[in-house]
Amino acid sequence: MDRPPLSAIEQPLGLTGPGRTWPALLPALTRLASRSAAILCVLALWEVAPRLGLVERAFLPPISEVLATGWVLIENGQLANHVTASLSRSLLGFGAAIAFGVPIGLAIGSSRVVSDFLNPLLETLRNTAALALLPVFILLFGIGESSKVAIVLYACSWSILLNTISGVRNVDPLLIKSARTMGLSQAALLRKVTLPAALPTIFVGIRLAGASSLLVLVAAEMVGAKAGLGYLIQYSQYNFQIPHMYVGIITTTLLGLSFAKTLLWLERRFTAWKAPAVE
Amino acid sequence: MSTKIEFQKVRKTFAIRGETQFTAIEDISLEVKTGEFMVIVGPSGCGKSTLLDLLGGLTKPSSGQILLDGKPITGPALDRGIVFQQYALFPWRTALQNVEFGLETKGVPDKQRREIARDYLALVGLSGFADRHPHELSGGMKQRVAIARALAYDPEVLMMDEPFAALDAQTRETLQGELLGIWERSKKTIIFITHGIDEAVYLGQRVAIMTSRPGRIKKVIDVPRELRSVDEDVRSLPEFGRVRHEVWTLLREEVLKAQQQERRRELGPAVHAGAARTGEVSAHG
Numbered sequence A: 001m002d003r004p005p006l007s008a009i010e011q012p013l014g015l016t017g018p019g020r021t022w023p024a025l026l027p028a029l030t031r032l033a034s035r036s037a038a039i040l041c042v043l044a045l046w047e048v049a050p051r052l053g054l055v056e057r058a059f060l061p062p063i064s065e066v067l068a069t070g071w072v073l074i075e076n077g078q079l080a081n082h083v084t085a086s087l088s089r090s091l092l093g094f095g096a097a098i099a100f101g102v103p104i105g106l107a108i109g110s111s112r113v114v115s116d117f118l119n120p121l122l123e124t125l126r127n128t129a130a131l132a133l134l135p136v137f138i139l140l141f142g143i144g145e146s147s148k149v150a151i152v153l154y155a156c157s158w159s160i161l162l163n164t165i166s167g168v169r170n171v172d173p174l175l176i177k178s179a180r181t182m183g184l185s186q187a188a189l190l191r192k193v194t195l196p197a198a199l200p201t202i203f204v205g206i207r208l209a210g211a212s213s214l215l216v217l218v219a220a221e222m223v224g225a226k227a228g229l230g231y232l233i234q235y236s237q238y239n240f241q242i243p244h245m246y247v248g249i250i251t252t253t254l255l256g257l258s259f260a261k262t263l264l265w266l267e268r269r270f271t272a273w274k275a276p277a278v279e
Numbered sequence B: 001m002s003t004k005i006e007f008q009k010v011r012k013t014f015a016i017r018g019e020t021q022f023t024a025i026e027d028i029s030l031e032v033k034t035g036e037f038m039v040i041v042g043p044s045g046c047g048k049s050t051l052l053d054l055l056g057g058l059t060k061p062s063s064g065q066i067l068l069d070g071k072p073i074t075g076p077a078l079d080r081g082i083v084f085q086q087y088a089l090f091p092w093r094t095a096l097q098n099v100e101f102g103l104e105t106k107g108v109p110d111k112q113r114r115e116i117a118r119d120y121l122a123l124v125g126l127s128g129f130a131d132r133h134p135h136e137l138s139g140g141m142k143q144r145v146a147i148a149r150a151l152a153y154d155p156e157v158l159m160m161d162e163p164f165a166a167l168d169a170q171t172r173e174t175l176q177g178e179l180l181g182i183w184e185r186s187k188k189t190i191i192f193i194t195h196g197i198d199e200a201v202y203l204g205q206r207v208a209i210m211t212s213r214p215g216r217i218k219k220v221i222d223v224p225r226e227l228r229s230v231d232e233d234v235r236s237l238p239e240f241g242r243v244r245h246e247v248w249t250l251l252r253e254e255v256l257k258a259q260q261q262e263r264r265r266e267l268g269p270a271v272h273a274g275a276a277r278t279g280e281v282s283a284h285g
Helices: A022-051 A063-075 A078-110 A112-126 A130-141 A145-169 A173-181 A186-223 A229-238 A242-270 B048-056 B095-106 B110-123 B139-152 B169-186 B197-203 B238-265 B269-284
Strands: B003-016 B020-033 B037-041 B063-068 B080-084 B157-161 B189-194 B206-210 B217-222
Touching (some): A063 A242, A078 A112, A078 A186, A078 A242, A112 A145, A130 A186, A145 A186, A173 A186, A173 B080, A186 A242, A186 B095, A229 A242, B003 B048, B003 B189, B020 B048, B020 B189, B037 B197, B048 B080, B048 B157, B048 B189, B095 B139, B110 B139, B139 B169, B189 B197, B206 B238, B217 B238
Parallel strands (some): B037 B189, B037 B206, B157 B189
Antiparallel strands (some): B003 B020, B003 B063
């Protein structure tokens, strides 16, 4: 029996297969154009405004100049250094936050008493701006790598932890009951029912954490670091290398975007079983 | 025939807000024979589901005991399977993987497990749907998967908690017929809970009628043999109407009482505990 397509993803895009000609590609191109129109407009404005003298060219050089500087930084390997430094810090902190937040969240969420007890504290900690604690982290861990990884870990942990707890607490009790009637042990119940059922909610926390990991890191690198995108932005500004500064900013944006996209892709992969959201 | 399940003066109370005792079921004594199809009907809130929780080993009776093959029930185990009204399928598993669930706990090796699961999916007529996730199945299909899942690990007792209540009338009739067929072939002991009188008379060899809260067994009625044919339209026989009427009469008083209790409870949570107690008194009187 043929099953109907599950979602738009399964429908032919008109891009593949033999015999496709230009007219067939047209709708896809139109869609791409309409989706990126706003961005292209801003880029065009960025290029034109400084050239026409609408803004001070020294503070906002045309995008083409920024890209040319970017190319130089790519070629001499400087950009790669900064990206590697930032990426390794944020991935380390972010990964540690997942490794720490999910299991602890599962444990806390499994007990109503414990989660009721800890939730106000966790909410308070989450709403304490991580950057406000940066001086504390520097005091505790020094100016080196560990203070920056630690602050990313701190900033990422709360949303993962809180979402895991709420995911665990909102698992359909009937599923638990049904599994229990089949004689599952507590450990098997957690692994085979609670964790998969809570996964969509956990992923919301992971995506939130992913966004804040870069945000916090760039700020931390501006304060005390010898490499990294935050350092590049801050240092270039001090030395009036304005195109360099914009290269740092754009790279941060691109990194953040690809981070978000990757996490979204992972989420879709892991929660493909979910009913497609009603649009 | 030997006795499979025996309820002996079972009573279950719950504490409301830590103090007031709320009696869900009281003095339930009932014997179910091996291979029997026993249906339990009762007004809503009479503790039917509490009865299944006890039998499933999810909770323990406050007094009395439940024997399975002469031994008291100590906890959940794979010798009893439950089918719930709301299917309770695991949404992240395909139909086939759902059916495999109990077999995994039982420790059946991978390949064999898949074969058994396929057999049971075929039994409920869903061979072509093995790789679908629950959200891609209709209500009737979901309940078929749930039945296949409960049968797959081969429990001796199948407990069904209003399994067809959420389905449309046609699907319900089809599934009722299929269930009777499966029961005849598999010789399982089935305890089937419902509030549908027609369903009770059509499916059950015996029908136990429960009182309003606290639930007791009011009467157990034997359904005549002639009403137990899958091929014939037994629902149109005069005898079906007679038995149906008997069950209806017994149940009606209880439904009225239950509705009164319900109304009193709706007066507000503050009088809830008091109303529960008055409800108890009126049920006694």
